[in-house]
Amino acid sequence: MIIDHMGFGVADYERSKAFYTAALAPLGIRLMTEIAAKDNISLHAAAGFGRDGEPLFWIGAEGRTRPFMHIAFAAQNRAQVDGFHAAAVAAGATDNGAPGLRPQYHPHYYAAFVLDLDGHNIEAVCHTPA
Template sequence: MLDHVGVPVSDYARSLAFYRQALAPLGIVLLMEMTPEATGGNGAAGFGSGEEPFFWFGDDGAPGVHTHVAFRADSRAQVDAFHAAALAAGGRDNGAPGLRPHYHEHYYGAFVLDPDGHNIEAVCHRPE
């Protein structure tokens, strides 16, 4: 389980629109935005599915620096919905939904590259 992950982005507004749409099928929503004044640097957005954000991005934008983040899904249908939503939001396919038995027999994941090339995954570990 993740506590939180942060990634740099080159275009805050574009990334905000992408993640709002791509993460919605997983029940992950924007919970908090921090102003540049509050962070002492650049603005940041925090997404989560409860009270505390666990996925952050900010206008830190070091080009060529990419991150991999895996979000846990409750079902394979959610993985499929994430992949479709992320592609519709402008992401690039980096691995269609399907079993990845080299990780374990029930590992069902999908991968997309976000607008900055970060490898974003949704994964379900359940056997259904």
């Protein structure tokens, strides 16, 4: 792992927090912590999502959504990719690539893509054979 954690600002913090809570649940990723604006160096509320006790993905209440971001969440199997896509779309995302193989990346690259509520390209990917 070369990146410790990452995050970006969202236009509507509460709405985006609900979206990511629903969309990431099939991947075993959950809301782990929230930092109040008064306690955060950015002076904006932030929500940290992760698994295995460590929040690695953060959204912040900055009210801005640029620059455009792409993030890929690791799935443990293809069923999690499918579940992520269904949950994300049900939570308000726009389909940006249905679950399936993407052999242009490598033979076992199974992924799904959605555009989140702010237009960021969010992916779930599994690299293992079926």
